[in-house]
Every structure is written in structure tokens, then in C-alpha cells.
Amino acid sequence: MKDIDKSKWIKFFIVLAVILLLIFFNFRGLLSAPKSWALFAASPFLKLFQVMDKGVSGSWAFFLAIKDLNKENAGLKSENQFLFEEVTRLKEVARENELLRQQIGIGQAEQQRLVMAEVIGYNPTLGQYILIDKGAKDGITVDLAVVAANNFLVGRVAEVNANFSKVLLISDSDSLVNAITQDTRISGVVKGNHGLGVLMEMIPIDAQVAVGETVLTSGLNETIAKNLIVGRVEEVIKKESDIFQSATIKAAVEFDKLEQVFILFP
Amino acid sequence: MKIVFIFLISILSVAAQLTLMPHLSFLAATPNLILASVLAWAIWRPEDKKEWFILIPILLFDLVAGQPFGLITLSLCLVFFCLEELGLIIFKQNDLPAVFSLTFLGIVLFELFQVLLSRLFAVWHLMEPIRLTAFYFYGSLPFNLLLNGALSLLFLWALNKSKIFQNNGPLAKLK
Incomplete structure (x- = not known):
């Protein structure tokens, strides 16, 4: 019995060592x-x-x-x-x-350079990602903005491989995009709401955000161009005790129905 | 030949996970075929089980969709090992309560390992650490437990019924 347990532990540590080695290889781009x-x-x-x-x-x-x-x-x-x-x-x-x-x-x-890519997969577990069929061979680099047709913002490139890339969607909680409302010109930060939608946060409490207003990128993010369409304000969440208000945004894009996207080069 | 069969099933699971499963998401919980397979494979107790089979779908999924690579592989391997040990030490009887408990523990451990390992990966600037919110506990986790628990129990039932991986099963005839 003890021998069996011992061999199991040895196997476990071998597997662990191999995985750690693979993580190191990945870190070095191998x-x-x-x-x-x-x-x-x-x-x-x-x-x-x-x-x-x-x-x-x-x-x-x-x-x-x-x-x-x-x-x-x-x-x-x-x-x-x-x-x-x-x-x-x-x-x-x-x-x-x-x-x-x-x-x-x-x-x-200036006309922006675009590269069209097919969406080949969608991974909403542990972050909101889509896989696209363009990678380093097509000149894609990390942090480039990704849009759907009509300049609707989808997200940004998070990882690039030789022939495919991973795109972090704006519905992911780790995604932060500086945005501005189109009519009232109120700035805020657009971030994902655990894959359940998109929120615009850090809106000053005294600002009057109108429901139905279009939200655009403000251009403050280095690689995300100005005036890309994020979505429309659906609901304004305001608490008297807070110094900021937030708004739920109906994203312009239906992320699970994306078939093609465009990568925007600055 | 056996390895080709396992590889084919793994590829099918990875492809289904990336295309079909997202449509079954509910309140930020998505059925995870890979996690369900790991749980079923860890809980299942035939006479002779090739533990390393499970590494193939895990590695394939992590290579294609892992962000960053390693987090899913490490979490799932730790879950697999923990469940096997728990099955040997605490839940020896292999009855329904033991199976349910192991499934429940497996999913909770997977979530826990992901959170802990994300903090470790964040130290090396490989990812942002997973931040747990109240929504995670009342929204995401219960539905994850429900969806993935049901899926892994289904896989376990299929493993028991099909006999495909057992010594006298059809796969045993393949070299």
C-alpha cells in the first residue's frame, strides 16, 4: 500500500515538474x-x-x-x-x-489600417475571450483594438501566437477602456461586469447621463482609437452616498454571435 | 491506436467547449467539459485506470484557450490528484453520497486553485489576479456547481455504463 502511494506521489511530482517546465517554455515564447x-x-x-x-x-x-x-x-x-x-x-x-x-x-x-479575422472560438470561462484566426504572421501585436463591423468595439488583443490570437472582450472584468458619452461628453471607464454585461464607472456624481445615449471610446487608451462605439446607456445607477455614479451599457456587439472582427492598427 | 482515440475525443471536447458550450452559459457560469471530464475520470474507479489519459484534453485546451497557459493545467491536475487521494482516504465507499461529495469538492477546489494560482501568476505579471466579488459567491459559484456537477455526474454515469475504457471494453482491443 505504501509503495503504491509512493509511486503515485512520484508520478504527481513528475507531472508537476513537466507542467512547470511547460509554463517556463511558454514564458520564453517556446x-x-x-x-x-x-x-x-x-x-x-x-x-x-x-x-x-x-x-x-x-x-x-x-x-x-x-x-x-x-x-x-x-x-x-x-x-x-x-x-x-x-x-x-x-x-x-x-x-x-x-x-x-x-x-x-x-x-x-487618416484612413486606419484594418485586418479582418474570423472568430474561431469563444471562451467565457476564466475571463471573456474570443479566439481569432490571425496572429503574429499577420502583424498582430498585443493591445491592438478589435472592432466588429461599423466600428463597434469588441475588445483588445491579449495574446498573440503565430497563427491565432486571443482577444479580451470589453465584457471581461479585467478590461478597462476610457470612454465618453456622445451628447453630454461625460468621461468614465468602461469595464466588464463578470461576463454579464458592460458598466461605465467613475462618472462624477453630479453629471447628468441620459439613458439611450451612445458611449464612445475617448482615445485615452494608447492603442484604442477615439470614437469607437461601445454601446448605449441602459440604466444609470446613482447613490447619494457615493462620489461616482455608474451606468449599465448595452454593448453594441453581441459577443457570442461574432463571426468576423477587424483588428485596428494605430 | 488507443492514444489516437483519446486524442480525437479530447479535440472534440475542446472544440465543443469553445463553440457550443458558451451558448449554455447562465449567470456567468458556463458548463466546462474539460473540468467535468477530469472530475469524472478522478472519481471513476475501475481496476486499471490510465491516469495520464486526462492530461491530453487538459493540455490541448490550455494550449488553445488558456490565458495564460498553465493556470488551467495546474489547477485541473491538482484537483485530479486531490480527488484521487480523497477517494482513497476519506470517501472509500464509492457510493452515491461519496460521489456527490467528491464532485462538489472537486468544483470548489478547482475554483480555489484558480484563485490561488492566479495570485501566483500575477506575481510574474502573467495575468491579473482573480478578484472575488459578492456576485461570485451568490451568482457564479452556485451555478457553476450545478452545471458542472451535473455534467461530471453524467460523464461518470456514461463511463460506468459504456465500459469503453474498462479492461474488457472495446478500447482494450486496440493496441
Whole structure:
């Protein structure tokens, strides 16, 4: 019995030593190749499950949504009219802006370089991460901002491997992004709420934040550009005893439905 | 051939964990196939068990999705070892209460090891330490216990019923 226990302990310490060695190798960047092999082996199944998931959740979502279609349609029609008016107005503003730039002698605003990436996995356990199929080979580096279509902020690159990267979502509690409300220009810090949503914190208690207001990135984070859309203010949480108020934000992106993202280069 | 079979199952689990399982999340608790497999493998007591089989899905998952690499592997290996020892010392009888207790302890130990190891990893600037909030205790942990406990009991039941990994099972015929 004692011999069995002894051999078990020896096995345990050998395994422990191997894991510690692997952690050291990873720290020195020597595990990039095994990580790529592991992903290469898993990618056919990842793609297969993604297709299955899209099929099942697509039809399920359709059945769930069918009873609300009329209501949603009416809402979308009215929003469409509002957006049509807004787009027309903004086109005029853009033209005016262009003319003013020419008159003052400022060049055209710089076009940002983007790299498109496919979302290959989503890991909400121990942090909120997505895996994307672009890595160091495509010029991706840590901390670059990741957006969905229409400049909706998704998160930032947290780890880069040769052919894939991990993106920390803004819904993760460790993610901190400096933000500003679009109309009232109130600054705050956007952080995740344990994967349950997004919060804007550090808003001065006397500031008047309006529900429904759009929240944008303020550009104070070094690698996250200004004016990326974070979401809309859903609820303002204010306590008289606190010096700051906070707001729950409805993120512009549905993180578990992301298929493609763009990495923004500064 | 056996190793290929284990590798295939592991890859399928990792792929399912990264694509299908997030849709089953509830209040920040997500079913964890890898944790459930480790718990089931640790609690299961056949005559001859190859303990190292469990390292394959753990390492694969950590290589693909671990942030940082090592935290999940270390936590799960410690949980596996602790459960095996607890099974030998305290919960020898292998009845239903023992199985439930080991499952419960396994999940709690996994969460505990993650918190402790994250502090250790934070010292080397590999990650931010996990900060425990009130929500974690009343929201996340109970649902984690429920989801992963049910999943590991299901895996354990499947292991007992299928006989696939037993000495006289179909896998034994593979070299």
C-alpha cells in the first residue's frame, strides 16, 4: 500500500515538474509551435461545430422571434426613418467638414489600417475571450483594438501566437477602456461586469447621463482609437452616498454571435 | 491506436467547449467539459485506470484557450490528484453520497486553485489576479456547481455504463 502511494506521489511530482517546465517554455515564447499545432488539429472540428451551432441557433432564434416580428418591424421602420434623416444630415456635415479642411489647409483624415479575422472560438470561462484566426504572421501585436463591423468595439488583443490570437472582450472584468458619452461628453471607464454585461464607472456624481445615449471610446487608451462605439446607456445607477455614479451599457456587439472582427492598427 | 482515440475525443471536447458550450452559459457560469471530464475520470474507479489519459484534453485546451497557459493545467491536475487521494482516504465507499461529495469538492477546489494560482501568476505579471466579488459567491459559484456537477455526474454515469475504457471494453482491443 505504501509503495503504491509512493509511486503515485512520484508520478504527481513528475507531472508537476513537466507542467512547470511547460509554463517556463511558454514564458520564453517556446510554446508557439505546439499551440499552433493544437489549433490546427482542432480547427476542422471548431468549424464543424460553428456551422452546426449557426444552423441550430439560427432556427431556434427564428422560432423565438416570430411572435415579436410585427412589433420589431414597426420599431425598425421608425428607426429607419430616423436614421435616414440622420444620414442625410451627416452627409451635409461631412461635406462641410471637407470644405473647411480644404480652406484651413488640413489634409484628409487618416484612413486606419484594418485586418479582418474570423472568430474561431469563444471562451467565457476564466475571463471573456474570443479566439481569432490571425496572429503574429499577420502583424498582430498585443493591445491592438478589435472592432466588429461599423466600428463597434469588441475588445483588445491579449495574446498573440503565430497563427491565432486571443482577444479580451470589453465584457471581461479585467478590461478597462476610457470612454465618453456622445451628447453630454461625460468621461468614465468602461469595464466588464463578470461576463454579464458592460458598466461605465467613475462618472462624477453630479453629471447628468441620459439613458439611450451612445458611449464612445475617448482615445485615452494608447492603442484604442477615439470614437469607437461601445454601446448605449441602459440604466444609470446613482447613490447619494457615493462620489461616482455608474451606468449599465448595452454593448453594441453581441459577443457570442461574432463571426468576423477587424483588428485596428494605430 | 488507443492514444489516437483519446486524442480525437479530447479535440472534440475542446472544440465543443469553445463553440457550443458558451451558448449554455447562465449567470456567468458556463458548463466546462474539460473540468467535468477530469472530475469524472478522478472519481471513476475501475481496476486499471490510465491516469495520464486526462492530461491530453487538459493540455490541448490550455494550449488553445488558456490565458495564460498553465493556470488551467495546474489547477485541473491538482484537483485530479486531490480527488484521487480523497477517494482513497476519506470517501472509500464509492457510493452515491461519496460521489456527490467528491464532485462538489472537486468544483470548489478547482475554483480555489484558480484563485490561488492566479495570485501566483500575477506575481510574474502573467495575468491579473482573480478578484472575488459578492456576485461570485451568490451568482457564479452556485451555478457553476450545478452545471458542472451535473455534467461530471453524467460523464461518470456514461463511463460506468459504456465500459469503453474498462479492461474488457472495446478500447482494450486496440493496441
